[in-house]
Amino acid sequence: MLKDITIGQYFPGNSVVHRLDPRFKIIITGVLIAMLFSADSFIGLGVGVIFLLISFLLSQIPFKLMLKSLKPIVPIILFTSVLNIFFLEGVTIFKLGFLKITVEGLRTSAFMIIRIIALIMGSSLLTYTTSPITLTDAIERLLSPLKKIKLPVHELAMMMTIALRFIPTLIEETDKIMSAQKARGADMESGSLLQRAKALTPILIPLFVSAFRRAEELALAMECRCYQGGDGRTRLRQLHSSGADYFALGLSIVFFDLVLLLNCLMG
Amino acid sequence: MQDKIISAQNVEFHYTNEFEEDAPVKQVLKGVSLDIKKGEFTAVLGHNGSGKSTIAKHMNAVLLPCGGKVYVEGIDTADEERIFDIRQRVGMVFQNPDNQIVATIVEEDVAFALENLGVPPDEMRKRVDDALKSVGMYEYREHSPHQLSGGQKQRVAIAGIIAMRPDCIVLDEPTAMLDPKGRSEVLKTIRQLNRDFGVTIVLITHYMDEAAQADRIVVMDNGVILMDDVPREVFANVELMKKIGLDVPQVTELMYLLEESGLPTDTHIIDEEECTEALLKILKATPHN
Numbered sequence A: 001m002l003k004d005i006t007i008g009q010y011f012p013g014n015s016v017v018h019r020l021d022p023r024f025k026i027i028i029t030g031v032l033i034a035m036l037f038s039a040d041s042f043i044g045l046g047v048g049v050i051f052l053l054i055s056f057l058l059s060q061i062p063f064k065l066m067l068k069s070l071k072p073i074v075p076i077i078l079f080t081s082v083l084n085i086f087f088l089e090g091v092t093i094f095k096l097g098f099l100k101i102t103v104e105g106l107r108t109s110a111f112m113i114i115r116i117i118a119l120i121m122g123s124s125l126l127t128y129t130t131s132p133i134t135l136t137d138a139i140e141r142l143l144s145p146l147k148k149i150k151l152p153v154h155e156l157a158m159m160m161t162i163a164l165r166f167i168p169t170l171i172e173e174t175d176k177i178m179s180a181q182k183a184r185g186a187d188m189e190s191g192s193l194l195q196r197a198k199a200l201t202p203i204l205i206p207l208f209v210s211a212f213r214r215a216e217e218l219a220l221a222m223e224c225r226c227y228q229g230g231d232g233r234t235r236l237r238q239l240h241s242s243g244a245d246y247f248a249l250g251l252s253i254v255f256f257d258l259v260l261l262l263n264c265l266m267g
Numbered sequence B: 001m002q003d004k005i006i007s008a009q010n011v012e013f014h015y016t017n018e019f020e021e022d023a024p025v026k027q028v029l030k031g032v033s034l035d036i037k038k039g040e041f042t043a044v045l046g047h048n049g050s051g052k053s054t055i056a057k058h059m060n061a062v063l064l065p066c067g068g069k070v071y072v073e074g075i076d077t078a079d080e081e082r083i084f085d086i087r088q089r090v091g092m093v094f095q096n097p098d099n100q101i102v103a104t105i106v107e108e109d110v111a112f113a114l115e116n117l118g119v120p121p122d123e124m125r126k127r128v129d130d131a132l133k134s135v136g137m138y139e140y141r142e143h144s145p146h147q148l149s150g151g152q153k154q155r156v157a158i159a160g161i162i163a164m165r166p167d168c169i170v171l172d173e174p175t176a177m178l179d180p181k182g183r184s185e186v187l188k189t190i191r192q193l194n195r196d197f198g199v200t201i202v203l204i205t206h207y208m209d210e211a212a213q214a215d216r217i218v219v220m221d222n223g224v225i226l227m228d229d230v231p232r233e234v235f236a237n238v239e240l241m242k243k244i245g246l247d248v249p250q251v252t253e254l255m256y257l258l259e260e261s262g263l264p265t266d267t268h269i270i271d272e273e274e275c276t277e278a279l280l281k282i283l284k285a286t287p288h289n
Ligand SMILES: Nc1ncnc2c1ncn2[C@@H]1O[C@H](COP(=O)(O)OP(=O)(O)O)[C@@H](O)[C@H]1O
Pocket: B015, B028, B046, B047, B048, B049, B050, B051, B052, B053, B054, B055
């Protein structure tokens, strides 16, 4: 059952969006987020949403999958819209006891909902179209100038890579330990929350012991393969930026400028 | 000189306990001398705790001797400046394949050592492909390691070492965690590397049938080398092997038991064909009644 957990939410494919240089994709996602946050009118927001929809259609990600990524934020959406609808002062259109709905409230909450949904869709689009390892790679390369200010960029990326590599292994191991403890009569599915938390001890302890042993052996294996940190390392996979990447980035900047322009015109 | 890849000279070693400074030191290696020749396939036998892994780790400067010297192609392993020269020449494969694969994609893992050494990308691509082909895992280059079987993972780990183009590979019980199929895959790969690519092999194992395929067997016991000879001669010492907690191949054992019961046989037998012949000879020689 634990095996069903997937890391990240990569949806393999070969669309234009999949093929973009991951570094550019990260930057473009950043531009999209900036667009959505700086828009202060529905029309401005609409421009951002259009950019998002174009990318979404090009990515060939099934709509259903996109909806799935929105599921976890439903409570947040409900919460912010309730706050906005009922507690914003303005022209009242409906009143029940101390609750009143105002035009401003409706407008603001619609605005917020669109913004939140677009933000989540935008970042999901990045993770749907880029494998976790490529993403890690791209982050390392984008952040590499920060090595100058002594930020351990390579080490962080290496940690992420190793974590990605070992998550399936450790999940499998947890499954095994759980079965072993169940076979010995451990009860993990009933009892109060506290009892269940206690029942986890015989799982966590062997898991930690094994994780430390793995770490030690991995360090040894890395040492034997001449690992010496990030200095002087080359990479098998080279990231190549092409015309398409620059075009996409340019397009996102044009849209961003449009949003800013609309802000000036409307404000 | 140059036909010796590894030369351990009177190596002594004990682990230091970081927590108790004045704990009694237990000598793990008590003066081990061992030369590994170029192209040779050596198996190392010994029961648990006899110091096999410890001597193996001296062969690529993971451990440095407390007494004596280890040379890798003439380079003293205590020479810190040349540590990466040494590790490139002598690669090491460990027991658990899961704990030596670093990357999430097979070919990237094979490239790991080359990335560390700063090999240019074009050259790297070629060496990674060659390494994967030589262990028969080329078709799996874009898979994720956790989709592979134990034997396949271990072959990927071997490819990761081969990519460095080492002269020698030291394998510390590489088949101990594998099922019979995985074991035979890995052993086949090791023998191919030795025969077709001339890679010197040091194989630590506790499977006698694997050791029987080597050119030479080194038997360790309690921090010393007890025997060092061709498999035939080593396994002929059935009693000594049993005394130090080791087995001999089943066919040798059979011959030994027959000899004990008074039949004229030869315990210098390590493969099944020879065994069949010897049995036939016995049967023909014995009068039927
Ligand atoms: N990291 C270590 N720290 C302390 N003692 C160790 C360490 N590794 C091995 N030993 C001890 O050294 C001896 C030889 O171990 P090892 O070389 O691993 O034997 P083998 O591989 O033949 O089973 C054992 O008694 C073991 O307990």
